[in-house]
Amino acid sequence: MDSEDDMHDANDIESLDDFYSGETAMDSDDGDENYGFIDNDSDASDDSTSHRPHRQQQNYTILSDADIRQRQEEDITMISTVLSIPRVSASILLRHYNWDVSKVHDAWFADEDRVRRVVGFLEKPVHDATRNVTELTCGICFESYPRDRMHAAACGHPFCTSCWRGYIATSINDGPGCLMLRCPDPSCGAAVGQDMINVIASEEDKQKYCRYLLRSYVEDNKKTKWCPAPGCEYAVDYVMGSGNYDVTCNCSYNFCWNCTEEAHRPVDCGTVAMWILKNSAESENMNWILANSKPCPKCKRPIEKNQGCMHITCTPPCKFEFCWLCLGAWSDHGERTGGFYACNRYETAKQEGVYDEAERRREMAKNSLERYTHYYERWATNQSSRQKALQDLQQMQTVQLGKLSDKYMQPESQLKFITEAWLQIVECRRVLKWTYAYGYYLPEHEHAKRQFFEYLQGEAESGLERLHQCAEKELQCFVDDEGSQTKDFNEFRTKLAGLTTVTRNYFENLVRALENGLSDVDSHGACSRTASSKSRGGRSKPGSSRSGGGSSRGSGLDGSTHWSCEHCTYANVKSATTCGICHHHR
Amino acid sequence: MANSNLPRRIIKETQRLLSEPAPGISASPSEDNMRYFNVMILGPTQSPYEGGVFKLELFLPEEYPMAAPKVRFLTKIYHPNIDKLGRICLDILKDKWSPALQIRTVLLSIQALLSAPNPDDPLSDNIAKHWKTNEAEAVETAKEWTRLYASGA
């Protein structure tokens, strides 16, 4: 009502405006925020398409089997050279220190003798088989063999070939512990390295050992993990402490390096774990049963109520007719109970407190179930929409791009903007999906945050819808339509590329805002609420129709509160005189 | 007969166990199964088990010596590393087993365990707790059990 209120509004509209354009305070890393689209706007360059949806500087490396092998070899060579020890020993040492090169260095140079003792490197044999005997007795099978048929680790304890083979096979079959094999002599502890394995073990065991060694380099190493996608054999080497955990494997699977679940920004790993547990929880089914069914008073089978009417007839063979409200026999109902379909015994009983507790529990279960269902449905819908977009993208790349290229005489390299748009859609669907888990766990009592969140989510949804529609329907026109001109197609290019950039910016800011816990709202929550309802104009009542978020699907931006930039189609708030994206004047 | 192709090692070990038995230990193979041994261990002097004769069974699995022998007390014994089924908590019978160990070394280790109970690595929680909170009393119980169950069987 007063000037102070107006000021808040003005500020807030500005901040929302910033939210779109990617210039808010949430933008900590300005360095990579100079989007190609803006830079190259003047010459309408196609370079805008060279930007990938994941543009954060890469803080991880995808490793193939060969890469892993090579890195492992390099580390072994390095340790072997620096410490002047055989490669086999370097490998054992690295394995012992979980492939951490600097830990090996530190430990070795701090106390070489101790390290040697711990890992079982002997400087000279402890067991001196008398030089001139020709036969030795194996300490395992007790048979005597000529010297040359016996083997020993650095310690010199001799065992025959077949006992060694059995010993090694047993160890390899027991699992990766074979990488830390020791001399069979219980008092010894001398390390047995890959060199001995290669001389003695069967071909099959050698390969198993090799596999364990390679796996160890990934699994025992703190900064590497296998890609969790089924059947994928790539590993990911991650730069620890570099923040963002999102990783895209070469197999195209997108996952969180920290918890190895599917990528889930802006939601944190803990929330994802909760949400996944929630989705699989049997308790929800229990809630559903509790909310929608009651046991038949006669046969006790759960009966579902799926009509408004209170007159329930149990399924055959029971067929008992009863009242849903009071669970009494329907035959008792009638005038005496206040009318045929209006049982007032329920009200009476409720007043007497008879059904109160059970009914209240059922009501609560129903409410929490409805709430969960609301978020789950939207989460799942975006998930399937994302799957569909991935398929469409593939179809696009294998079929349509070729057609378009022929039709409008454009090299396929000029059509990258279409792929870009689809990749962006896939990415946005993923983000949008997780905002529903975010919304589910956003405390109900934080009204300002909830409203702001739902506003942002609603805008994200309609923005993405716009992009999705353009990439899907409008593009299809150009594929099908015979009369389209190259000129029209170039306009379409500008539009789709622009929408892609706008949507990308919006979602990136959305992700950051949610990751910051919507901290901007804390300081001036009240005005966010005002602004979000005002900026939607008369289209919706505050926090009502929008509270669903998903309900806004397909609704574009309102003409009375926004103007669409002629150049890039970006929807600018009414107060802005220049476009927030391309800086063209209105 | 199941013993027809008994590994040379088991035959040698058995011969040596019979010809030069370790002090306080006797082990003899069963007549119908050369992999099954009847074992007796005398309670070590200076231990709560002194004066007791403890019966055990020892079985050499097919994988022996790559796998450890299976050993179990048959006589009831009050010891923090032995449970009421007679199972023994001893590292060389599990992950520290080596094929270069033998029946003799296993039995000597069990004998040593009677002299030096280790309540920090218990198999029987109650007895271990008793041992840690009131060792004198626990030792008395062990002596009592020795008298009750392990005297001159």
Ligand SMILES: [Zn+2]
């Ligand atoms: Zn041998």
Ligand SMILES: [Zn+2]
């Ligand atoms: Zn040795």
Ligand SMILES: [Zn+2]
């Ligand atoms: Zn992968």
Ligand SMILES: [Zn+2]
């Ligand atoms: Zn995670």
Ligand SMILES: [Zn+2]
């Ligand atoms: Zn019924």
Ligand SMILES: [Zn+2]
């Ligand atoms: Zn009724």
Ligand SMILES: [Zn+2]
């Ligand atoms: Zn513009």
